Amino acid sequence: MTLLLGIVMLLAAISALGVVLSRQTLYSALSLVVTLSMVAVIFLLLNAQFLFAVQIIIYAGAVMVLFVFIIALLNPEAEDRPAFDWRSWIGIAAVAGITILVFVTARNGITYNDGGLRGAQIGRVSDPYHTFSFPPDAVNAAGNVQTVAGQLFTTFILPFEITSLLLLVAAIGAVYLTRREHSGS
Amino acid sequence: MLSDYAPILVFLGFVLLFAIGVPSLSAALGPRKPSPAKDLPYESGIVPRESARRRFSVSFYVTAMLFIIFDVESIFLFPWATIVRQLKVFGIVEIGIFIATLLVGLLYVWRKGALRWD
Numbered sequence: 001m002t003l004l005l006g007i008v009m010l011l012a013a014i015s016a017l018g019v020v021l022s023r024q025t026l027y028s029a030l031s032l033v034v035t036l037s038m039v040a041v042i043f044l045l046l047n048a049q050f051l052f053a054v055q056i057i058i059y060a061g062a063v064m065v066l067f068v069f070i071i072a073l074l075n076p077e078a079e080d081r082p083a084f085d086w087r088s089w090i091g092i093a094a095v096a097g098i099t100i101l102v103f104v105t106a107r108n109g110i111t112y113n114d115g116g117l118r119g120a121q122i123g124r125v126s127d128p129y130h131t132f133s134f135p136p137d138a139v140n141a142a143g144n145v146q147t148v149a150g151q152l153f154t155t156f157i158l159p160f161e162i163t164s165l166l167l168l169v170a171a172i173g174a175v176y177l178t179r180r181e182h183s184g185s
Numbered sequence: 186m187l188s189d190y191a192p193i194l195v196f197l198g199f200v201l202l203f204a205i206g207v208p209s210l211s212a213a214l215g216p217r218k219p220s221p222a223k224d225l226p227y228e229s230g231i232v233p234r235e236s237a238r239r240r241f242s243v244s245f246y247v248t249a250m251l252f253i254i255f256d257v258e259s260i261f262l263f264p265w266a267t268i269v270r271q272l273k274v275f276g277i278v279e280i281g282i283f284i285a286t287l288l289v290g291l292l293y294v295w296r297k298g299a300l301r302w303d
Contacts, residue, residue: 044190054260062253069249072241149264153272153279160261161279164286167254171290174250175299178243 005045012038025071029064036060047136049144247299258287 015038018031040055139147152160226233261283269276294300 050264057260058253058257062249062256066246066249066253069241069245073243073246143267145264145267149268150271152261152264153268153276157279161282161286163261164258164283167257168286168290171251171254171287172293174247174254175294175297178247178299179297 001045005042008038008041008045012042026068029067029071032067033060033064036064047139047144050148244302251294251299254290255287258284 012035015031015034019028019035022028022031036055036059040052040060043049043055044052134147142150262280265272265276265280272279
């Protein structure tokens with residue numbers, strides 16, 4: 001289990017490097033498909049089957065279609081790459097620093113903790129009426145999708161409804177930004 | 186639990202074997218007579234007329250964007266459908282508001298003519 005998770009994480013990291021280091025933009029996009037698929041497998045190994053399906057359908061499917069279309073639309077050439085100089089190292093240091101910070105805080109249980117104090121606190125705030133812990137066996141017995149749906153459509157009803165507004169803004173924005181100007185102004 | 190996915194692992198193994206095996210067998214056994222015509226991109230048998238590296242219409246982008254938006258909408262309908270009986274009227278009203286909001290978007294997109302291809 002842990003070994004499998006390690007292999008999948010390694011493949012995700014390698015393909016993520018491929019995204020950054022590929023000379024061809026389309027190869028980066030294809031590497032990103034592998035990365036997103038590996039993240040989906042990590043979801044699966046973490047007993048989040050619904051998120052696995054969503055990750056495949058939304059990210060590896062729809063979002064990648066959009067990325068490939070954008071590559072075709074903007075048609076970036078290999079020589080359009082920015083030069084690699086001392087400013088790049090600032091970016092690399094920032095990304096590495098934030099990544100290490102996230103991992104350290106996660107290890108200390110600030111962002112998540114199975115049954116620890118912080119997790120229980122978040123649980124009381126976000127969902128005072130239900131137990132916050134969702135052990136794999138209980139979730140699988142009730143059904144993974146049903147458990148997600150039960151939380152999504154009752155506890156998190158406001159974020160869910162706001163999502164529709166977000167999608168509405170995205171739809172209007174996409175059409176507005178790409179509209180053709182018919183008037184002479 | 187995890188062993189339920191063993192068939193998928195076997196399947197992936199066969200896929201990998203096939204993907205590596207067939208091209209290498211073809212390279213090892215097949216005759217090789219390169220010619221300029223064979224290096225041309227295959228375009229339904231006709232000779233390519235111009236470079237493929239040209240800009241595509243923005244309509245592709247709009248279509249992909251709208252596809253993602255309504256794809257995400259449909260993703261929310263799947264978990265909702267599994268517990269629609271437990272949620273009763275509350276669930277119908279809840280998803281009704283969600284769909285109505287996005288229906289406004291669809292009507293806007295429709296009225297603006299973004300669904301037409303021209």
